[in-house]
Amino acid sequence: MSSSLLAISNLSVSFGGVEALTNVSIDVPKNSVVGLIGPNGAGKTTVLNCISGLVKSGSGTFAFEGVKREFPKPHELVDLGITRTLQGVGLFNELSVLQNVMVGADKNYKPNFMKELFGLSGKVEAGLKERAEEALAWTGATGLIGSKPSELSYPDSKRVALARALVINPKLLLLDEPAAGLGQDDIDALAALIKQIKRRCSILIVEHHVDFVRDISDSVSVLNFGKLIAAGNFDEVKRNPAVIEAYLGHTDNPDENSKLGI
Amino acid sequence: MTPFLTAFFSGTAQGAIYALVSLGLVLVWRSAGVVNFAQMGQAMFTTYIASQLIQNNYSYWSAFLIALISGAALGALVDLGLMRPLTSRKNSQLLNSQSMRTTIPVIASLGILGVLKALAGIFWAGEERGFPSPVAPNAIKIGDTSLAITGFDLFVIGTVFLTLVLTTIFFTKTGMGLAMRASALNPEVTRLSGIKVGSVRTLGWAISGIASSLAGLLVTPRTNLSPNTLDLLLIIGFTAAVVGGLSSLAGSVLGGFILGYVISFVNVYSAPENVFIAILAFLLLALFLRPQGILGSKEVRSV
Numbered sequence: 147m148s149s150s151l152l153a154i155s156n157l158s159v160s161f162g163g164v165e166a167l168t169n170v171s172i173d174v175p176k177n178s179v180v181g182l183i184g185p186n187g188a189g190k191t192t193v194l195n196c197i198s199g200l201v202k203s204g205s206g207t208f209a210f211e212g213v214k215r216e217f218p219k220p221h222e223l224v225d226l227g228i229t230r231t232l233q234g235v236g237l238f239n240e241l242s243v244l245q246n247v248m249v250g251a252d253k254n255y256k257p258n259f260m261k262e263l264f265g266l267s268g269k270v271e272a273g274l275k276e277r278a279e280e281a282l283a284w285t286g287a288t289g290l291i292g293s294k295p296s297e298l299s300y301p302d303s304k305r306v307a308l309a310r311a312l313v314i315n316p317k318l319l320l321l322d323e324p325a326a327g328l329g330q331d332d333i334d335a336l337a338a339l340i341k342q343i344k345r346r347c348s349i350l351i352v353e354h355h356v357d358f359v360r361d362i363s364d365s366v367s368v369l370n371f372g373k374l375i376a377a378g379n380f381d382e383v384k385r386n387p388a389v390i391e392a393y394l395g396h397t398d399n400p401d402e403n404s405k406l407g408i
Numbered sequence: 409m410t411p412f413l414t415a416f417f418s419g420t421a422q423g424a425i426y427a428l429v430s431l432g433l434v435l436v437w438r439s440a441g442v443v444n445f446a447q448m449g450q451a452m453f454t455t456y457i458a459s460q461l462i463q464n465n466y467s468y469w470s471a472f473l474i475a476l477i478s479g480a481a482l483g484a485l486v487d488l489g490l491m492r493p494l495t496s497r498k499n500s501q502l503l504n505s506q507s508m509r510t511t512i513p514v515i516a517s518l519g520i521l522g523v524l525k526a527l528a529g530i531f532w533a534g535e536e537r538g539f540p541s542p543v544a545p546n547a548i549k550i551g552d553t554s555l556a557i558t559g560f561d562l563f564v565i566g567t568v569f570l571t572l573v574l575t576t577i578f579f580t581k582t583g584m585g586l587a588m589r590a591s592a593l594n595p596e597v598t599r600l601s602g603i604k605v606g607s608v609r610t611l612g613w614a615i616s617g618i619a620s621s622l623a624g625l626l627v628t629p630r631t632n633l634s635p636n637t638l639d640l641l642l643i644i645g646f647t648a649a650v651v652g653g654l655s656s657l658a659g660s661v662l663g664g665f666i667l668g669y670v671i672s673f674v675n676v677y678s679a680p681e682n683v684f685i686a687i688l689a690f691l692l693l694a695l696f697l698r699p700q701g702i703l704g705s706k707e708v709r710s711v
Contacts, residue, residue: 198600224602232600238593240705241586248583249590250601274583310601 150212151176151348152197152228152318157206159192159372166192167372170206172350174318179340179349181363181380183356185392188369190352191233194320197350198223198230211317229311230320235303237295243306244291247278250310281313282306285339301332312343319343321351325358337361368392414556415676416669421561423668424568425627427661429645430652431575432619434660437649438592439612440491442513446520448638448645450486450617451624453524454478455633456532458625459539468542475625476618483617487610490516525635534635541629564626571622572661575615579657588612644671647687651694653704662702 152174159167167189174180182190195201197208199220208217210226218226229250237246251274282288287305295303304324311319324340325333333355340349340362353359359366360380367377370392376383383389429448436444458475462468491513528534543563547554579585590598591608599605623645624638631637644667652663667687674686694702 200596200600220596220599221602221604223600230600232597236594236597238590238597240593241589245586249586249598249603271581271583314602 149176150174151210152350153207153209154193154197155207155209157193157196158204159189159196159201160204165372167196170369170372170374172367172374172377174348174350175364176348177344178364179344179351179362181359181366182350182352182369183354183359183366184369184375187371188392189372190369191322192372193369194230194322194350194352197320198228224314227314227317228320229314229316229318231304231307231311231322231324233322233326235295235300235307237303237306237310239295241295242291243282243287243293243295243298244275244278246295246306247281247310247313248274251277251281251313277313278309281309284312284342285309286335301328304328304332304336308339316347319347319349321349321353323353324351325353325355333358411676415673417555417557417561418675419669419672420665421557421564421668422672423665424565425623425641425664426644426648426667427664428568428571428619428623428626429641430648430660430664431572431657432616432623433645433649434652434654434657435612435616435619437654438657439588439609440487440513441510442491442517443646444486444517444616445514445642446486446517446524447616447620448624448642449521449524450479450482451620451641452633452635452638453528454482454617454621455539455624455628455638456528459537459633460532462540468540472542472625476621479617479619479621480614481617482621483613483615484610486517486520486617487613490520491613492606492610528635536632536634536637539625539628539633545629560629567622567626571619575619575657584611644687647691649701651691651701653701655705656701656703659701659703 150173155171157167157170170193172193182193184190192201196203196217199218203217208215223229238249282291285305285308287302287309290298290302290306295306298306325336328336337358343349363380365378366380366383368375368383368389375388375392376386432447433444436442454475457478458471461471461474494512494516495509541560543559545558545560547558579589587603588608588611591603591605595605623641627641628637648663648667649660651666652659670686670690671683674683
């Protein structure tokens with residue numbers, strides 16, 4: 147059993163009295179891919195939002211690399227070595243592809259305002275650029291460097307968004323529905339890429355495509371109505387009656403089991 | 409000298425100042441989503457500070473520098489002391505509505521304008537006074553022919569040009585400038601990239617403070633300084649920003665120069681009393697032909 151990188155326990159969140167998450171615990175071991183699945187509205191993205199500080203957690207504990215701390219604020223994530231992609235793409239339309247990725251690398255270089263004011267930051271700038279180019283090459287987006295995000299196809303813009311998340315060499319990558327809206331070829335390419343990325347960092351992935359999750363995940367956690375109903379390796383989880391019911395509403399129609407890829 | 413050249417040179421010098429005002433407005437609009445009605449109040453106040461220093465026998469240039477620094481400080485102070493607490497979510501039920509969250513800072517900026525004018529009244533008795541220029545406002549002569557441009561005009565154009573070059577370098581070549589553009593475009597993603605969007609926004613207010621402070625220093629040798637002199641400049645600057653495209657820094661500068669020429673040519677070829685009608689007509693025409701502004705993006709800011 148490898149040691150834990152991210153451990154969330156008993157996370158609860160409510161939005162104006164409605165409980166979005168109730169006592170959810172998730173553990174992401176080092177060097178592994180954890181899939182977070184569940185029906186629409188189960189609270190999967192809310193989990194990512196809590197980890198990345200976009201939603202304030204009601205209660206629960208957060209430990210990263212064995213160190214307990216408050217849930218981080220969004221701008222503190224990069225310092226911890228955590229990056230994420232958003233549902234949709236979230237690129238800056240007015241900036242070039244390269245600049246989009248450079249924004250992701252910015253913090254790593256601690257831009258110094260006074261230095262920059264006097265034009266002493268040429269080296270920093272060059273370093274930033276180099277790392278951004280590396281990340282783009284990694285996600286197969288080298289050819290897109292000079293383009294504007296508005297000129298990119300949807301799969302290409304996802305590559306750029308992924309490069310932006312990888313540019314600081316994160317320890318943990320949070321992916322929010324990376325396969326959504328992609329065709330099968332692009333999903334296969336993404337799966338191959340994620341298997342490569344996995345050698346360098348852990349990944350917590352929220353996803354609807356069950357086949358894709360089975361392909362890339364070491365373990366999965368299943369949410370339904372804000373509660374964790376199962377966790378473990380995919381083949382165990384898919385036989386869990388609670389999971390089947392969550393996906394299908396009932397358990398005894400074998401024809402519909404295909405939805406879960408069973 | 410032909411009337412055309414007279415109008416052209418004076419339009420360039422005036423336009424340079426409008427470009428600064430417009431740039432200041434767009435900086436705050438883009439980084440904070442606020443139309444800052446206090447902007448020229450801030451400029452008025454820092455110009456009074458410079459004027460006071462000069463009266464106390466400081467040199468023009470040290471007063472100039474201190475005014476710019478106070479401009480930055482005042483801009484940052486407005487954001488840190490007022491805008492940030494006003495828009496922070498914890499504060500009140502009222503802020504739960506998005507429209508209130510965008511309206512309140514604008515109204516607050518009107519309040520700041522009032523406070524600054526009142527303070528100028530208290531400290532400097534609200535008196536109208538002249539403000540010196542570092543260059544004599546005489547027409548430049550080549551041989552016996554005097555040109556339609558004064559040394560002061562050249563000083564204004566040169567200073568603004570330098571400012572625009574520095575601003576362009578800042579926004580296109582530095583990581584901090586990139587961070588500012590990114591924050592304006594998508595604060596959430598920027599935050600996730602490890603950038604403190606709040607601090608970046610404060611920096612936007614500070615730079616806007618410098619730009620408007622500079623505009624105050626450059627316009628008052630011609631208009632004199634009183635608590636109300638710069639109000640007109642805000643209106644023209646705002647028109648320039650709308651014409652150029654509220655979301656575009658380059659557009660705001662372009663709009664400033666265009667307004668400078670419109671005003672100056674109407675002044676020369678028509679009559680000074682027609683200037684305001686001309687500004688209004690031009691604004692309506694521009695909004696009719698290109699509502700998003702000359703360089704503005706089609707995307708409407710969600711309010």
